[in-house]
Amino acid sequence: MKRLSFLLAFLFAANTWAATLPQTTYIIALGIAQDGGYPHMGCQKNCCKMAWANQKMRKQVVSLALVDPxxxxxxxxxxxxxIKQQLQHFKSQTNxxxxxxxxxxxxTHAHIGHYTxxxxxxxxxxxxxxxxxxxxxxxxxxxxxxxxxxxLVKLNNINIIGLTADQPIVVSNNTVTAFTVPHRDEFSETAGFKIITPTKKYLFIPDIDKWSKWNKNIITEVKNVDVAMVDATFYSNTELANRAIAEVPHPLVAETIDLFKNETPAVKRKIYFxxxxxxxxxxxxxxxxQALQNKGFNLVKQDQVFY
Structure with missing residues (x-):
């Protein structure tokens, strides 16, 4: 009887999650972590020990689903x-x-967390x-x-559609525009994406070296959208004990916060790390x-829905 009650409760919870999804185009965050995921392979620090011990803390590599219901x-x-877990999770969570x-x-680019x-x-x-x-x-x-x-190309498993930077393409009732950002471009350029749905405008920049290296103004770009999902690889420059953080440049979260410190609360709220x-x-x-949110900024949570 207890087993049946648990199963019914689980099914009700799953269906409730799906039932609350919007009926207009939305985005789901299927992953929020850097390329190595969380916990990280080989990591024996306390930050990873917690996630090895508690499966609920684990997070998948950054990925979004754009959904037209x-x-x-x-x-x-x-x-x-x-991707295997993310596609299966999307399937189950959307009923x-x-x-x-x-x-x-x-x-976006040819670093292992993004294309492999x-x-x-x-x-x-x-x-x-x-x-x-x-x-x-x-x-x-x-x-x-x-x-x-x-x-994959030779066997026609995938059909590559070439994009031109800053030229929007239409997918269903949405437009997607790729643009380039400065990053460690060993094998390819690095893209960000602007996604425009019937109800919202989104900016997606998971990787960039530094905002100052970009030929666009990140403050202006954030002001022109409703939600800006931006690179939060490192909070501070003290996180890599055994490597020079300059080898893997990213805008520190602390730097981005400082860059936007004089902006209005409405602008700060658009930023989702x-x-x-x-x-x-x-x-x-x-x-x-909580400290980040007290400063007026947001962070993307796994399975978070935007619409």
Missing amino acids: VNKKWWLFEATPD NVYPYLPEGIFI GLMEFGREVMATNSLKVYLLPKLKAFLEQNGPWSQ IHFNHTNPLLWSAQAQ
Whole structure:
């Protein structure tokens, strides 16, 4: 009897989650962590020990789902190493009313947390047919010319759709515009995305070196959208004890906060930090999260819905 009651409670909770989803286009955060996820491979620090011991604390690599409930279509942003779990989670949390595979996948750049999930679409796993993958030119060339990714193209598992920076494309009743940002571009350029739905404008920049290196003004860009999901890899420059943080440049959360310190509360509230390294206390410390919110800023939570 207890087992039946638990099962009914679980099913009710799952259906309630799906039942509360909006009937207009929305975005779900399927992951919020940096490329290595949380906990991080090889990490024996207290920040990871907590997550190894408590599965509920674990977070997946940064990824978004753009969902059109009217036409029952959806698009994925980033093909992460956690893509198998993320697609299954999306399927269950949306009550199986959408196709298992997205209409297409938008990818920012060729660092492992953002594109290596594409391997799951090859002949060894799903052997998909012409799954659309939207890429800027250098990333497109990288996948076409280098194995094992080139085999996905050769076997028509994926159909690469070339993007032009700053040129919007239409997907259902939404527009998506890729733009370039400065980052460690070893194999490709790095994109950010502006997503415009019928009700909201979003900015998605999970990776960038420094705001000062960008040819656009981040304050202006934030003011022009409703929600800005921005790079929060590191909170401070003391997080990497055994590596020079300059080797992996990102705008520190503390720097972004300082940059926006003179802006209005309405502007600050638009900023949602995302792409947290396992060392960033915003990922696992309730105290740090509350302190950030007290300053007027937000952070993306896994499974958070935006509409």
